[in-house]
Amino acid sequence: MRIALNARILQAPRTGIGHYVAELANALADEPDVELALFHGWGWSSDLPEAAMPGYSRLTPLLRQIPGAYQARRWLEQKRFDQGRSKTIDLYHEPSLWPLSFDGPTVITLHDLTHLHYPDTQPPSRLREIERRLADGVQRASLILTDSQYIADEAQAYFALPAERFVVAPLGVAARFHPREPEAINAVLKTHGVEAREYFLCVGTLEPRKNLTLALRAHALLPEAVRQGFPLLIAGMAGWQGEQFSDELRAALATGDVCLLGYLPDEALAQLLAGARALIFPSLYEGFGLPVLEAMASG
Incomplete structure (x- = not known):
């Protein structure tokens, strides 16, 4: 099976979702029946980036000040996503909120619904993009992964979707976290x-x-x-x-x-x-x- 994983978030310094994507990519790469293709926003690769993109932390705040920046970046990413697929993809996994357009089976990971409960904790431009795209992405997804039963229940009720569309996959912990003398x-x-x-x-x-x-x-x-x-x-x-x-x-x-x-x-x-x-x-x-x-x- 050839799986496409959107790994664009790995261009940034890794926080929770970034670690989730990195661990997921490493685990999928070890599966003998899986051929993994990583989409990193501007192209495709089979390797994880080892560090954040240089200047990322300075570039992101700047993009938030540009009108239409999210929409323009999204349009470019979709173009790159479509152009770079040299082989057939059997499954596309989007691990962060809303998926790119894809004509095959799509899995998304819905980590939380922060934008509903605490909209003031999101940059306004990002909040508008979430409100514009998330509902459609959830409806198009063949399967929705959540990190907890709580989020699965919230999403099921809010989006009026059947329970069988959700799979709860609790997160694990990396081996580096252990007691130390x-x-x-x-x-x-x-x-x-x-x-x-x-x-x-x-x-x-x-x-x-x-x-x-x-x-x-x-x-x-x-x-x-x-x-x-x-x-x-x-x-x-x-x-x-x-x-x-x-x-x-x-x-x-x-x-x-x-x-x-x-x-x-x-x-x-x-x-x-x-x-x-x-x-x-x-x-x-x-x-x-x-x-x-x-x-x-x-x-």
């Missing part, structure tokens, strides 16, 4: 000036849905000695409207009680998670919430 992670911890079990960790893109303002306020309510003894480390790249809590963040950073680590390599993040006193995860809404599972796997 303090001496095994000391080098990474020293880089960030902390000791094992003496810091709290937040993991998530700095954007409204992750609700990191709540974590900052909660940490600030702790007695001064506790704040200093257990700093709050925030690991994640800057996202849309990350500046919304910049005043509180700047104040917390000035005290030294909060540390902003930025986007970390996978292994460094896994080590930090294994050494944390606790994971702080105040997200407003998640379809699954991988960091919680990763924290449990890390002990």
Whole structure:
């Protein structure tokens, strides 16, 4: 079977859906009866990109300022998708919201319905595109994968689709997330000036849905000695409207009680998670919430 997987999201620094796509692609590539073709937005490949596209984090905010940018990019992607198919595709899998047009069987992964519950946590241009395309994509899909039964139930009710169109496939956890002895992670911890079990960790893109303002306020309510003894480390790249809590963040950073680590390599993040006193995860809404599972796997 020849499966086409839309892997365009792997051009960006990997967050939850990016890791999902990477793990899925690796697993499918190991299947003897599967020939995997990866579409990366501008062409086709059989290999996963090892890192984000250079300049991606600077380019994405710029695109949001250009009227019609989402529609123009979508039109170009569809052209490339159609032109680059040198062989017959038996199945097309779209792992992120709405599929490209395809005249054969299509599977989509619907991770959540954030745009319904918290539309103000989405860039307006992206929200308009979701509202324009998602319902049609869901109706066209032969099968809809969800990460949890909760999202399957929500989607089934909202889109008025039969239960047999949905398959719940709970997410797994990468092997790098496991308990570690303090001496095994000391080098990474020293880089960030902390000791094992003496810091709290937040993991998530700095954007409204992750609700990191709540974590900052909660940490600030702790007695001064506790704040200093257990700093709050925030690991994640800057996202849309990350500046919304910049005043509180700047104040917390000035005290030294909060540390902003930025986007970390996978292994460094896994080590930090294994050494944390606790994971702080105040997200407003998640379809699954991988960091919680990763924290449990890390002990």
